[in-house]
Amino acid sequence: MITSKLPNVGTTIFTTMSQLAAETGALNLSQGFPDFDGPLALREALARHVMAGHNQYAPMTGLPALREQVAVKVRSLYGRNACADREITISPGATQAIFCAIQAVVRAGDEVIVFDPCYDSYEPAVQLAGGVCIHQPLTLPDFRIDWQRLADALTPRTRMIVLNTPHNPSGALIESSELDRLAELIRGRDIYLLSDEVYEHLVFDGRAHASVLRHDELYQRAFVVSSFGKTYHVTGWKTGYVVAPPALTDELRKVHQYVSFTAVTPLQWALADFMAGHPEHIVELPAFYQAKRDLFCDLLAGSRLRFERAAGTYFQLIDYSAIRPDLDDVAMAQWLTREHGVASIPISVFYQRPPQGLRLVRFCFAKREETLRQAAERLCAI
Ligand SMILES: Cc1ncc(COP(=O)(O)O)c(C=O)c1O
Numbered sequence: 009m010i011t012s013k014l015p016n017v018g019t020t021i022f023t024t025m026s027q028l029a030a031e032t033g034a035l036n037l038s039q040g041f042p043d044f045d046g047p048l049a050l051r052e053a054l055a056r057h058v059m060a061g062h063n064q065y066a067p068m069t070g071l072p073a074l075r076e077q078v079a080v081k082v083r084s085l086y087g088r089n090a091c092a093d094r095e096i097t098i099s100p101g102a103t104q105a106i107f108c109a110i111q112a113v114v115r116a117g118d119e120v121i122v123f124d125p126c127y128d129s130y131e132p133a134v135q136l137a138g139g140v141c142i143h144q145p146l147t148l149p150d151f152r153i154d155w156q157r158l159a160d161a162l163t164p165r166t167r168m169i170v171l172n173t174p175h176n177p178s179g180a181l182i183e184s185s186e187l188d189r190l191a192e193l194i195r196g197r198d199i200y201l202l203s204d205e206v207y208e209h210l211v212f213d214g215r216a217h218a219s220v221l222r223h224d225e226l227y228q229r230a231f232v233v234s235s236f237g238k239t240y241h242v243t244g245w246k247t248g249y250v251v252a253p254p255a256l257t258d259e260l261r262k263v264h265q266y267v268s269f270t271a272v273t274p275l276q277w278a279l280a281d282f283m284a285g286h287p288e289h290i291v292e293l294p295a296f297y298q299a300k301r302d303l304f305c306d307l308l309a310g311s312r313l314r315f316e317r318a319a320g321t322y323f324q325l326i327d328y329s330a331i332r333p334d335l336d337d338v339a340m341a342q343w344l345t346r347e348h349g350v351a352s353i354p355i356s357v358f359y360q361r362p363p364q365g366l367r368l369v370r371f372c373f374a375k376r377e378e379t380l381r382q383a384a385e386r387l388c389a390i
Contacts, residue, residue, distance in 0.1 A: 014132050021128075021357040025341060029351035035375075035383045038341075038351040040176070040322065042374040046242040049286060053278035066273040068265055070098025070249070073280035078249050081283070081290070086221040094254040097261055100271040101246035102206045102235035105260075107133045108267055109231035109250060110168070112259040113200045114139040118167035123153060125177055125358030127204065130170050139167065143360040149316075151178035153186060159193055168200045173218065174207040174320025177355050177370040181211060181319045184218040191225045200256070201226055206235035206248070207321040209290050212298040215319060221251060228253055231260060236279050239290060241374075247275050297322055297373075300380065304373045307384030322374040325355065329367040331390055337362075341369050348390055350383045 025038035036043075045051065069075065075092040082088045090096055099105035106129055114120055116138030122130050124143045131141045142161055147154050158169075169190070173182035190201075203220040211217045220230045231252045237243040252260060282289070304324060305317050314327040328340055335343060337354030345351040352369040356362035373380060 014135060017132055021353055025345065025351050025353055028342065028345050032346055032349070034345045034349040034351045035379055035386070036351045037371040037373070037375065037379075037383055038345075038353045040372050040374065041243040042241045042322075043379055044241065044376050046240050046245075047282065047286065047289065050240055050242065050278055050282040053281040054274055057274040057277040057281075062274045062277045064273060066098075066270045066276055068270050069093070069261060070096070070271060071273070071276035071280060074098055074276045074283075075249075077280050077283040078251070082221050082251060085290075086219045088221040088227065088251070090221070090251050091254070095251055095257050097250045097252075097257060097264060098271045098276055099233075099248045099250060099264060100268050101237065102204070102233050102248035103129050103246075104264070104268060105231075105233045105248050105250045106130065106202065106204060108260050108263040109202050109233065109252070110134055110139075111137050111263045111267075112231075112256070114167050117165060119163060119165045120168040120170060121158065121161055121166060122170045123172070124360055125151075125355050126170070127172060127176055128358065130202075134168075141360075142166075145359070145361075145363065146175075146178070146180070148363060151175060151180035153182070155189060155193070162193070162197065162199075166197070166199055168202055169194070170202045170204065171220065172204040174205075174210055176207065176321055177323050177353065177358055178325055179318025179321045179323055181215060182218050184216075184222070187218055187220065187223045187226055191223065194229075195225075199229065201230040203230055203232045205232055206238045208234055209239055209293040210297050210322055211294055211320040212301060212317075213319065217320070229256075231256060239293065240279065240282065245272075245275050245279075247271050247279060300373045300375070300377075303377060304371070304380045304384060307381065308387060311384075311388040312390065313387060322372055324371050324373055325368050326352070326371060327368055333367060337366055337369055340367070344369070344387075348386050350386050 022039045029036035075096045078096050079092040110133040114137040118139040120134045121142045124145045220226050235248040312330045341352050341354040352371050355368050
């Protein structure tokens with residue numbers, strides 16, 4: 009008999025709902041990935057580099073050309089002069105980067121503060137490091153940090169705080185004034201930050217992304233993580249990066265070196281080429297996804313579903329209490345998939361202790377116009 013190191017981990021809700029969508033033939037607006045392809049020039053670049061023989065190990069820290077492109081990007085977007093050699097590491101996906109950052113600094117008995125509802129990869133990584141997650145609920149209905157509660161939760165064992173902005177599943181954004189507040193709160197304490205910014209370019213209505221990279225004081229203790237998969241519509245490429253000050257980067261790389269050693273070589277070449285040749289891609293991304301959000305929301309305006317348009321990410325939360333207040337969100341997501349052919353994600357699964365009476369499901373709008381139209385038509389008919 010094996011005693012599990014992760015007894016509470018089972019099949020994730022993303023796998024469950026995607027499987028149910030496939031079995032029932034439902035439109036899959038559950039898991040967070042596009043149903044359209046990444047840019048042709050990016051895919052062609054990958055084919056070219058594979059054929060050109062770029063198929064052996066890349067340097068452990070990442071291909072220099074790609075690290076340089078990330079340096080250019082963070083300088084132009086966030087004014088941070090991060091050194092491509094000492095502060096930027098390419099990872100095989102943001103998930104791996106998150107795992108490595110946590111292993112690098114969290115020790116047995118340490119506490120890591122996460123804000124619920126939170127992405128599901130943080131807690132297992134903390135547990136494997138011997139730490140424990142302290143779950144702080146975000147306020148409802150607007151999913152903001154409760155500052156008094158956070159202040160009260162800090163102890164001498166607090167080693168890390170995990171931020172996620174734009175926030176999955178709510179789409180909420182952390183404001184730059186909140187980063188100042190956080191800096192004040194943890195000043196003089198031995199606390200690191202993990203800032204999960206994989207949706208950094210998906211910020212709507214003219215708002216700005218308050219990256220920790222912009223914040224000099226917080227950056228000194230931060231691992232800032234992003235994902236090329238999200239930014240370039242190629243989630244299956246599982247390639248991301250971490251920006252962190254040199255001392256933290258050194259520790260992160262010690263872990264990364266033995267978790268995966270490096271990221272996939274031709275993917276890194278293709279991304280470096282595409283970033284250099286198509287700087288407009290990230291500039292156009294907010295409008296691209298905002299149009300999808302607005303199409304989906306406009307089409308749902310006549311339905312009995314209620315929502316506030318997401319400020320960021322490619323997820324839209326929907327309150328279904330006017331339709332089936334009797335169903336909890338897990339039952340509702342299943343009912344919607346089986347009976348109405350649209351798969352979503354219940355958000356209670358992102359909580360340690362879901363608030364009573366939560367009647368919200370999450371739809372992913374990173375979908376083609378026809379998928380969004382069909383989904384909305386089905387939802388409006390309920
Ligand atoms: C908040 C958040 N962090 C990290 C990831 C993982 O990104 P990647 O696919 O690059 O590992 C996701 C993917 O859904 C996410 O939503």
